[in-house]
Amino acid sequence: MQVIFTIQLPAQVKKSGKWYMSSCPVLDVHSQGETEKNALNNLIEALRLFLVSCFERGVLDEVLSDCGFKPVEVKGPIKAQPFPKKYKSINVPLPFSL
Numbered sequence: 001m002q003v004i005f006t007i008q009l010p011a012q013v014k015k016s017g018k019w020y021m022s023s024c025p026v027l028d029v030h031s032q033g034e035t036e037k038n039a040l041n042n043l044i045e046a047l048r049l050f051l052v053s054c055f056e057r058g059v060l061d062e063v064l065s066d067c068g069f070k071p072v073e074v075k076g077p078i079k080a081q082p083f084p085k086k087y088k089s090i091n092v093p094l095p096f097s098l
Contacts, residue, residue, distance in 0.1 A: 030046070
């Protein structure tokens with residue numbers, strides 16, 4: 001059985017020459033593409049691979065902590081906080097097998 005978690009992260013895209021450079025500054029992950037859409041899709045794939053790799057190596061908690069993430073106790077529904085306007089919101093699917 002496979003479960004997919006989705007993480008919403010901020011992303012930026014900037015044009016550099018004929019390429020679009022994409023980045024997720026909170027995790028320091030970057031990519032590029034020939035179009036803005038390709039750059040974002042490549043960033044999503046890079047983030048997916050990065051997070052799954054961290055999980056598989058048993059260092060995800062450490063990596064997230066180093067990036068400033070803190071565990072919180074959730075009581076009731078979670079209300080998502082909007083990202084600053086300079087960022088796009090991207091959804092990164094993380095597949096896990098049970």
